[in-house]
Structure formats: C-alpha cells, structure tokens
Amino acid sequence: MSELFEVSGVVNIMFWAASALAVSAALAVVTVPNVFKAALFLALSFTGLAAVYFLLSAEFVGVVQILVYVGAVSVLIVFATMLVRDMGGASRPVNKQVATGAIIVAALVAAGIVFVGYDTQWTRVEDIESVDSAAALAGTYREVSLVGRSREEAVLVAADASANGAKPGVFADGTGTLGTLLLREYLLAFEVIGLVLTAALIGALALMREPRHDTESARTRRTDRGAA
Amino acid sequence: MTLESVLLVSAVLFATGLYGVLSRRSAVTVLMSLEIMFNAVVVAAVGFTRFTVPAGLAAGGAVTAPGARLALTGHAFAVFIIAVAAAEVALGLALIITLYKYRQTADLAQANLMKN
Numbered sequence: 001m002s003e004l005f006e007v008s009g010v011v012n013i014m015f016w017a018a019s020a021l022a023v024s025a026a027l028a029v030v031t032v033p034n035v036f037k038a039a040l041f042l043a044l045s046f047t048g049l050a051a052v053y054f055l056l057s058a059e060f061v062g063v064v065q066i067l068v069y070v071g072a073v074s075v076l077i078v079f080a081t082m083l084v085r086d087m088g089g090a091s092r093p094v095n096k097q098v099a100t101g102a103i104i105v106a107a108l109v110a111a112g113i114v115f116v117g118y119d120t121q122w123t124r125v126e127d128i129e130s131v132d133s134a135a136a137l138a139g140t141y142r143e144v145s146l147v148g149r150s151r152e153e154a155v156l157v158a159a160d161a162s163a164n165g166a167k168p169g170v171f172a173d174g175t176g177t178l179g180t181l182l183l184r185e186y187l188l189a190f191e192v193i194g195l196v197l198t199a200a201l202i203g204a205l206a207l208m209r210e211p212r213h214d215t216e217s218a219r220t221r222r223t224d225r226g227a228a
Numbered sequence: 229m230t231l232e233s234v235l236l237v238s239a240v241l242f243a244t245g246l247y248g249v250l251s252r253r254s255a256v257t258v259l260m261s262l263e264i265m266f267n268a269v270v271v272a273a274v275g276f277t278r279f280t281v282p283a284g285l286a287a288g289g290a291v292t293a294p295g296a297r298l299a300l301t302g303h304a305f306a307v308f309i310i311a312v313a314a315a316e317v318a319l320g321l322a323l324i325i326t327l328y329k330y331r332q333t334a335d336l337a338q339a340n341l342m343k344n
Contacts, residue, residue: 015229022237026245026264029257029264030247035254035256038257039256042264052271052274053270053274053306056229058274064306069263069313077256080324084328099251102251111239113239113242114239117231117232117235118235122231124231125279125281128286129286129287130291133281133291136295155290155291178300178304180297181301182304200318200319204318
C-alpha cells in the first residue's frame with residue numbers, strides 16, 4: 001500500500017520553500033533592530049506557515065492561521081509598536097553573555113526535539129494494515145449499520161475493496177470532520193476556549209482603561225480635552 | 229516532506245522563538261518571539277496529524293466514526309493553540325502599553341515596579 005503515501009515532488013519543493021520562508025522571516029524577527037520591521041517579518045513568517053499547513057492538508061488550520069495571525073495578531077502588534085515609541089534602542093540583546101547563553105539554550109532545545117523526533121518509533125500512516133482503517137482515515141468509507149446500534153457505533157468499511165484514492169492522513173472532508181470533532185469529542189474545551197477569549201479581552205480592556213480615581217489633575221486634563 | 233522534516237522545521241522555529249524570548253530587551257519583540265514558539269508547536273501538531281495515526285487504527289479491527297474522527301485531534305489542538313495565542317497577545321500588548329504608560333519604555337529591564 002505504501003505507494004499511496006508518497007508525497008509528490010512538487011509538494012516537496014513547495015514545502016521546503018514555504019518552510020525556508022517561514023524560518024528565515026522568523027530569524028529576521030529576532031535579529032533586526034527595528035521593532036516595526038520585526039512585526040512585518042512576523043506577518044511574513046505567519047504567511048509562510050499558512051502555506052505549510054495547506055501543504056500538510058490542514059486547510060482549516062491554514063485559513064485560521066491567515067485570519068487570526070496574519071489578519072489580527074500581526075495588525076495588533078503593528079499598532080502596539082506604533083503606540084510604544086521605543087523602536088530602535090530596546091530591541092538589542094540584553095548583553096553579549098545573555099545572547100550567547102540564549103543561543104546555546106535554543107540550540108540544545110532544538111537538538112533535543114530533533115533527537116526525539118528521529119529516535120521515536122512513531123505509528124505512521126504507512127503502518128496501517130487494514131484497508132478499512134485507511135478508508136476511514138481518508139473519509140472514503142461506507143457505514144455498516146449494525147442492528148440495535150446507534151449511528152455513532154456503526155462500523156466503517158472501505159467504500160470499495162481497493163480503497164481507491166484513499167490517502168490516510170489526508171481527509172476527503174477534513175474541515176467537516178474537524179467541525180464534528182470539535183463539537184462532539186472536544187465540546188467542553190471548545191466552550192471553555194470561548195470563555196478564555198472573553199475573559200482575556202475584558203482583562204485587556206480593564207488594563208487599558210483610564211484610572212477611575214478622580215484626582216484634581218486628571219479632572220482638569222479631562223475638561224481640557226473636552227474643551228479642545 | 230516526511231514527519232522528520234516537519235519536526236525539523238518545528239524545532240528550528242521553536243529555537244528561534246526561544247532565542248528571541250531569552251535575549252531581547254523589547255517587550256514587543258519578546259511577545260513576537262512567543263508567537264513564533266506557539267506556531268512551532270502548531271506545525272508539529274499538524275505534521276503529526278498528517279503522518280501518524282492512533283495506534284488503535286493502525287492495528288486494524290473495527291473502525292467506528294468517533295475513532296476515525298479522533299485521528300484529527302492534532303488539528304483540533306492547533307485551533308485551540310491559536311485561540312489561546314490570540315488571547316495571550318491581546319493581554320500581553322495591554323500589559324506592555326500599561327508598562328509604557330508608567331515608565332515611558334518597553335524595555336523589560338526597566339520593568340521592575342514590583343522589585344523589593
């Protein structure tokens with residue numbers, strides 16, 4: 001079955017190009033002295049990563065990446081760099097020793113992740129033995145209703161014996177399946193994340209609000225502004 | 229494009245973000261580096277979804293609809309991580325601007341209001 005899992009050469013080249021773009025833009029973010037330019041490089045890095053998600057057949061995550069990161073987070077950060085007038089000076093490293101130490105720590109962490117990634121025996125899509133499992137993962141299945149069982153308990157079998165075009169890991173309807181997954185298996189987490197977002201935004205508003213205590217100077221300042 | 233190459237990209241991105249968090253003085257740049265680290269984790273989650281399967285599915289046997297759906301858990305995690313990162317960046321920028329209001333700087337070395 002393993003020829004099903006081959007990644008085509010074009011996809012390979014596009015993956016490495018998008019990854020190189022994302023990584024080099026990320027490196028620019030942590031090295032350019034100008035905070036505003038760093039914010040623009042960050043948006044570029046996010047866009048490259050969105051392309052990586054599309055190539056990994058995570059269409060929904062790619063769209064969310066563009067909407068939330070490129071559309072909202074980057075714009076928010078650009079606005080913050082405009083409000084905080086400390087562009088050049090503050091973005092240099094704390095000092096030489098700290099920068100060297102940071103490079104060493106970062107390199108060790110990266111080496112650890114890569115070592116674990118290569119050393120672990122992952123259960124890969126190529127390891128799938130049964131045609132039914134492969135078809136279920138690719139979304140090309142047929143439900144076999146069992147008497148007295150609910151639809152959720154129905155067993156999935158391959159739509160046709162050869163499981164034509166079945167590509168495990170690449171769902172035919174990934175976004176639909178993800179929607180069902182979020183609203184069934186992860187319903188609680190889904191609701192809580194909405195609560196977290198609301199709480200965070202209310203917290204941000206509370207932080208940014210003008211202090212309430214009415215000192216004399218604050219009151220005059222406000223009337224001045226009203227008069228102007 | 230294999231699982232290893234995706235993990236390599238993820239590790240390099242994570243290390244880049246970590247270096248930025250540890251070495252920059254500007255609070256805004258530290259926040260941007262944090263976002264890079266979040267993204268590195270999302271890359272890993274999406275890569276695992278693409279190239280690995282739950283052990284139960286690989287072994288064979290009867291497959292049910294919830295079992296097949298759970299193979300997309302990495303994508304669900306990616307969506308949750310992005311939502312948490314959005315909340316974090318909103319709060320972080322509010323904190324940075326509050327710091328700026330008190331100290332007229334975004335230099336983290338100056339953020340010592342609670343010292344002593």
